[in-house]
Amino acid sequence: MGTVGTSADEVVGERRQLINVAYRLLGSVTEAEDAVQNAYARWYGLPRSRQEEILSPGAWLTTVTSRICLDLLGSARARRERYVGAWLPEPLPDRTEWDHAGDTDPAGPADPADQIVLNESVAMALLVVLESMTPAERVAFVLYDVFRYPFAEIAEVLGRTPAACKQLAASARRRVSAERSPVAATGQADVVRRVKEAWETKDIATLVGLLNPAAVMTADGGGMVGAVLRPVEGGARIAQYMVAIADKAPGLELLERSVNGVPGLVAQRAGVVVTVASFDVSDGLVTRIWAVRNPEKLRPWAREG
Numbered sequence: 001m002g003t004v005g006t007s008a009d010e011v012v013g014e015r016r017q018l019i020n021v022a023y024r025l026l027g028s029v030t031e032a033e034d035a036v037q038n039a040y041a042r043w044y045g046l047p048r049s050r051q052e053e054i055l056s057p058g059a060w061l062t063t064v065t066s067r068i069c070l071d072l073l074g075s076a077r078a079r080r081e082r083y084v085g086a087w088l089p090e091p092l093p094d095r096t097e098w099d100h101a102g103d104t105d106p107a108g109p110a111d112p113a114d115q116i117v118l119n120e121s122v123a124m125a126l127l128v129v130l131e132s133m134t135p136a137e138r139v140a141f142v143l144y145d146v147f148r149y150p151f152a153e154i155a156e157v158l159g160r161t162p163a164a165c166k167q168l169a170a171s172a173r174r175r176v177s178a179e180r181s182p183v184a185a186t187g188q189a190d191v192v193r194r195v196k197e198a199w200e201t202k203d204i205a206t207l208v209g210l211l212n213p214a215a216v217m218t219a220d221g222g223g224m225v226g227a228v229l230r231p232v233e234g235g236a237r238i239a240q241y242m243v244a245i246a247d248k249a250p251g252l253e254l255l256e257r258s259v260n261g262v263p264g265l266v267a268q269r270a271g272v273v274v275t276v277a278s279f280d281v282s283d284g285l286v287t288r289i290w291a292v293r294n295p296e297k298l299r300p301w302a303r304e305g
Helices: 008-013 015-026 029-044 048-053 057-081 124-131 135-146 151-158 162-179 185-200 204-210 235-248
Strands: 211-220 253-259 262-269 272-282 285-292
Touching: 008 015, 008 057, 015 029, 015 057, 015 135, 029 057, 057 135, 057 151, 124 135, 124 162, 124 272, 124 285, 135 151, 135 162, 151 162, 185 204, 185 235, 185 253, 185 262, 185 272, 185 285, 204 211, 204 235, 211 235, 253 272
Parallel strands: 211 285
Antiparallel strands: 253 262, 262 272, 272 285
16 A cells, blocks of 8 residues: 655655545545545654654555545434435546646646546446445445455454455445446447437437436435435436426536546536536436536536636
């Protein structure tokens, strides 16, 4: 998890990895950034002599960040119970699509969303499954299955034996296998494009044909903007709901965008992103739609050029 030494460059250089770990553990860019900042505050609060005793600052920072995330996950369920409507993870843009993506100056104020590697481990479908796990399962799965940290080090985070951590990861893996379909971005792009076109033309029949009859749409408005509070179930009902939204929102512009590394849609009004939609596609049909409308979760999307 790091190399011997405590140079300032090495410590600062761990930030990208820590942000990646924390986002997968928390599903929130803002909370991930706060957790990492907290871990760094603890590092810089150590006496210099103690810092020099730590052979791997990266390992130390990862352990501390993971423990902070574990504590946050433990209190998250209570906070989510008070949340208005459904809670969804914060969607991530593909940084290559933004004007500032070429700005890689390490001395600049890096946006945490820019530092998150977009791959299958941040697909919305997986993040939603991770939300259903116990905090310990989620930590074990993310650290081992995603980042390949050894169970001996995961045990330090969870305060359990390596064998117990291995069991937690296995339990989490079974849950992922049972609830999640493989990402097929190539076919998904075509399906999402056709959904966009049918939505724009308010073609209910075509939308119904693109949706699995048992499809589910979940929206997250956080009580700050209008959003259906309970999941909409059934392809026909979802199609009708989508067209009703289009009727109520004249001037809405739909854009095809990568969302968490997978083809999705972004809705803008007057140049402002108001909704980011993620899709799960299986056998050419949309099975799940996750629509994030809470403006606090759309901050990384406010910089489109």
